Amino acid sequence: MLHAPPSDDWTLIDVGESDTSVYRRGDVFAKCCDLSGVQELAAERDRISWLAGTELPGATVLDWTESPSGACLLTSAVRGVPGDALPPASHHQAMRSLGVVLRELHDLTGCPFERSLDDVIATATDVVRRGAVNPDFLTDEWRRLQPSELLDQVIAERPYVESVLEPVVCHGDACLPNVFFDPSTLEVTGLIDLGRLGVADRYADLALTTIQLHDEWSADPAPFLEAYGVPDPDPRRLRFFRLLDPLTWG
Structure with a gap:
């Protein structure tokens, strides 16, 4: 079972090949995974945070939630x-x-x-x-x-x-x-x-x-x-x- 965004007012926009789903609400994206994908998603979270500390453009990490069923990463949308x-x-x-x-x-x-x-x-x-x-x-x-x-x-x-x-x-x-x-x-x-x-x-x-x-x-x-x-x-x-x-x- 996939971990889900923190509320139900999100639109599902993509289902990945590795039990990962992506949702959007306004200018925020939520990427959610089941327990088997937590380590990989956490690695992506850390990389987003690192790049955001440079001068190159990209998303920023807004929130991270984790539970026994999986995890959810919230990031800002990239314009364009x-x-x-x-x-x-x-x-x-x-x-x-x-x-x-x-x-x-x-x-x-x-x-x-x-x-x-x-x-x-x-x-x-x-x-x-x-x-x-x-x-x-x-x-x-x-x-x-x-x-x-x-x-x-x-x-x-x-x-x-x-x-x-x-x-x-x-x-x-x-x-x-x-x-x-x-x-x-x-x-x-x-x-x-x-x-x-x-x-x-x-x-x-x-x-x-x-x-x-x-x-x-x-x-x-x-x-x-x-x-x-x-x-x-x-x-x-x-x-x-x-x-x-x-x-x-x-």
């Missing part, structure tokens, strides 16, 4: 619209704004959270072992292979990635629905869904963001990469993290 709702005419400028903000995130220091490559690959190994890889997250090419074969490719490429590792503060799920924009100025107004925020290789974010721009906007990510400051990214690291990410959800 998610990236996947922007019209095509705005994509070029939005990509530049996103590149600037993602670089600012990556330049932060003092982050107490970490997503080491060891931990991420261990998560992927567990998901693959349980047969829990979601095929919807895989490309047509990758669906022709067994998830264990995809994991073998990751492990084979791991030594190279470790040899050029650049640890920075990463969002961890830097896809378009998790970045909000002012629809008029196209400036980034906030980053949401911070459950995976932590120190990791910068390409963990770059790989996911660039493939999202290609898949969701049919856009060449060059303006984003130029604004970020890596106009010629390493294709091996992009492919590595694009392959690793879908193996970690399940």
Whole structure:
């Protein structure tokens, strides 16, 4: 049974895949989970609080309740619209704004959270072992292979990635629905869904963001990469993290 918001005047807006539900009331969001999700939701709460202490835009934690049945996290709403709702005419400028903000995130220091490559690959190994890889997250090419074969490719490429590792503060799920924009100025107004925020290789974010721009906007990510400051990214690291990410959800 899911923990619920503190009153019944909330509108359910999303039911997640991990027994988490999101509600809204005015400018406040409530994310609620059952007992099995409390640790993960508390981790997201702590990451939201940490980022709110920086100069980067985002939500703030308003309240936290916990009971024997689960927990509920209340946060402020982030103004603007998610990236996947922007019209095509705005994509070029939005990509530049996103590149600037993602670089600012990556330049932060003092982050107490970490997503080491060891931990991420261990998560992927567990998901693959349980047969829990979601095929919807895989490309047509990758669906022709067994998830264990995809994991073998990751492990084979791991030594190279470790040899050029650049640890920075990463969002961890830097896809378009998790970045909000002012629809008029196209400036980034906030980053949401911070459950995976932590120190990791910068390409963990770059790989996911660039493939999202290609898949969701049919856009060449060059303006984003130029604004970020890596106009010629390493294709091996992009492919590595694009392959690793879908193996970690399940």
